[in-house]
Amino acid sequence: xxxxxxxxxxxxxxxxxxxxxxxxxxxxxxxxxxxxxxxxxxxxxxxxxxxxxxxxxxxxxxxxxxxxxxxxxxxxxxxxxxxxxxxxxxxxxxxxxxxxxxxxxxxxxxxxxxxxxxxxxxxxxxxxxxxxxxxxxxxxxxxxxxxxxxxxxxxxxxxxxxxxxxxxxxxxxxxxxxxxxxxxxxxxxxxxxxxxxxxxxxxxxxxxxxxxxxxxxxxxxxxxxxxxxxxxxxxxxxxxxxxxxxxxxxxxxxxxxxxxxxxxxxxxxxxxxxxxxxxxxxxxxxxxxxxxxxxxxxxxxxxxxxxxxxxxxxxxxxxxxxxxxxxxxxxxxxxxxxxxxxxxxxxxxxxxxxxxxxxxxxxxxxxxxxxxxxxxxxxxxxxxxxxxxxxxxxxxxxxxxxxxxxxxxxxxxxxxxxxxxxxxxxxxxxxxxxxxxxxxxxxxxxxxxxxxxxxxxxxxxxxxxxxxxxxxxxxxxxxxxxxxxxxxxxxxxxxxxxxxxxxxxxxxxxxxxxxxxxxxxxxxxxxxxxxxxxxxxxxxxxxxxxxxxxxxxxxxxxxxxxxxx
Numbered sequence: 001x002x003x004x005x006x007x008x009x010x011x012x013x014x015x016x017x018x019x020x021x022x023x024x025x026x027x028x029x030x031x032x033x034x035x036x037x038x039x040x041x042x043x044x045x046x047x048x049x050x051x052x053x054x055x056x057x058x059x060x061x062x063x064x065x066x067x068x069x070x071x072x073x074x075x076x077x078x079x080x081x082x083x084x085x086x087x088x089x090x091x092x093x094x095x096x097x098x099x100x101x102x103x104x105x106x107x108x109x110x111x112x113x114x115x116x117x118x119x120x121x122x123x124x125x126x127x128x129x130x131x132x133x134x135x136x137x138x139x140x141x142x143x144x145x146x147x148x149x150x151x152x153x154x155x156x157x158x159x160x161x162x163x164x165x166x167x168x169x170x171x172x173x174x175x176x177x178x179x180x181x182x183x184x185x186x187x188x189x190x191x192x193x194x195x196x197x198x199x200x201x202x203x204x205x206x207x208x209x210x211x212x213x214x215x216x217x218x219x220x221x222x223x224x225x226x227x228x229x230x231x232x233x234x235x236x237x238x239x240x241x242x243x244x245x246x247x248x249x250x251x252x253x254x255x256x257x258x259x260x261x262x263x264x265x266x267x268x269x270x271x272x273x274x275x276x277x278x279x280x281x282x283x284x285x286x287x288x289x290x291x292x293x294x295x296x297x298x299x300x301x302x303x304x305x306x307x308x309x310x311x312x313x314x315x316x317x318x319x320x321x322x323x324x325x326x327x328x329x330x331x332x333x334x335x336x337x338x339x340x341x342x343x344x345x346x347x348x349x350x351x352x353x354x355x356x357x358x359x360x361x362x363x364x365x366x367x368x369x370x371x372x373x374x375x376x377x378x379x380x381x382x383x384x385x386x387x388x389x390x391x392x393x394x395x396x397x398x399x400x401x402x403x404x405x406x407x408x409x410x411x412x413x414x415x416x417x418x419x420x421x422x423x424x425x426x427x428x429x430x431x432x433x434x435x436x437x438x439x440x441x442x443x444x445x446x447x448x449x450x451x452x453x454x455x456x457x458x459x460x461x462x463x464x465x466x467x468x469x470x471x472x473x474x475x476x477x478x479x480x481x482x483x484x485x486x487x488x489x490x491x492x493x494x495x496x497x498x499x500x501x502x503x504x505x506x507x508x509x510x511x512x513x514x515x516x517x518x519x520x521x522x523x524x525x526x527x528x529x530x531x532x533x534x535x536x537x538x539x540x541x542x543x544x545x546x547x548x549x550x551x552x553x554x555x556x557x558x559x560x561x562x563x564x565x
Contacts, residue, residue: 168222170221218247266299506536
């Protein structure tokens with residue numbers, strides 16, 4: 001019985017020995033023990049025996065490394081008749097920071113690997129400048145310090161002395177800094193320590209959003225390099241290469257205390273203009289005056305520029321057009337531009353004044369505040385063409401002839417018969433007027449005579465119906481004429497749509513008139529103008545009790561983006 005137990009124990013020990021030896025044959029190694037930041041290193045996991053093995057969970061490496069990929073390779077060797085096999089799993093790693101980085105142990109192929117340590121040092125600029133490296137990166141920023149919101153130029157250059165079959169270069173990323181590419185990358189050649197390199201240069205516009213000491217972290221390059229002098233290069237045998245740029249520090253200052261109360265616009269150059277004038281050399285009531293305001297800044301995107309506007313003008317209505325905005329690249333600098341068109345429609349004759357517009361900005365080249373200015377402009381507004389032509393005719397028909405006093409003295413007593421003729425004519429005219437009034441009163445009281453002929457008289461009700469009919473169409477000129485005809489039937493002193501709008505108390509009616517004017521005068525794409533007019537004026541005009549202009553408002557300020565915390 002005892003011998004049976006002893007045999008079982010020996011059999012168990014015999015089975016466990018290969019397992020223990022196989023577990024002991026699991027190994028982890030690094031191809032290099034010391035690397036520079038930006039270079040890659042390979043972690044090799046080896047296990048004795050052939051077959052397939054499972055790649056272990058590598059998530060523990062995420063704090064210190066970027067896992068670039070894995071590969072698997074099996075090999076068999078026979079030495080002195082002894083056959084051995086092993087499987088190797090390679091893991092490509094890129095360190096994320098300098099220091100002594102620890103690679104933990106992993107369960108692999110039934111065993112556990114031993115932990116490893118990797119030394120990561122900062123790139124040596126002297127080694128790159130001495131020409132000892134096949135691939136390296138340089139990075140600079142200009143200027144090295146600036147204000148919040150000021151554009152800086154970040155330049156990165158990739159140097160390589162061999163042929164690259166492929167590669168990927170990261171973009172700079174830093175919290176609190178806006179980065180955008182400046183144009184396309186450029187290619188040229190340069191020499192370092194007597195060795196010629198091909199160079200790829202990229203430039204970025206960096207705009208810090210808050211003050212402080214900021215460090216732009218290194219950016220990495222990963223690629224494959226082929227040495228054409230190697231005979232195996234024809235078969236696509238490429239060598240993985242990597243490089244990392246040095247970190248770059250910048251000092252960001254807050255906006256100066258003197259500029260904090262104004263628009264904070266740090267730029268190298270800024271212009272503000274207002275162009276345009278009367279289209280026919282003169283300005284008349286009801287005819288639009290087209291002006292274009294433009295704001296352009298070098299070193300700022302258009303999103304950082306304030307929106308453009310004109311104030312409410314006394315004696316005219318302002319209709320803004322669709323703005324035109326954009327940002328372009330001019331060499332090393334971004335140029336933001338805002339452009340806004342305005343249609344100004346005078347509603348009374350006289351002098352139309354557009355007040356002065358100013359915008360304070362900070363010149364980063366000279367480091368002081370400057371003011372962009374649009375001078376005030378005044379225009380003489382003439383009456384509408386129709387009213388100017390009809391005024392002399394009306395005066396000539398209504399004014400009695402003036403007889404010089406000398407004429408009556410010359411005729412002497414012969415004026416008496418003419419006086420009697422004038423009195424008789426006046427009496428006959430008076431009798432005719434009385435008779436017409438009696439006939440009019442009798443016609444009004446007689447129902448039978450209140451026929452369709454009387455209904456043919458043009459009344460405000462008829463004008464209202466005519467306007468509603470025009471509102472159902474798409475002719476803005478007909479809509480404006482019908483609306484003014486109806487309004488003059490109730491308020492004869494009104495001259496144009498601008499005066500009509502000022503005389504109304506309803507916001508919806510004034511808004512509908514503004515939409516009609518924008519479409520008619522400025523040619524803007526207003527949808528459903530006729531429906532809006534018919535809806536708000538269906539029940540008549542909402543006249544104001546107070547005729548004072550309550551719409552006047554001061555010039556709205558040009559507001560900047562303010563990056564102060």
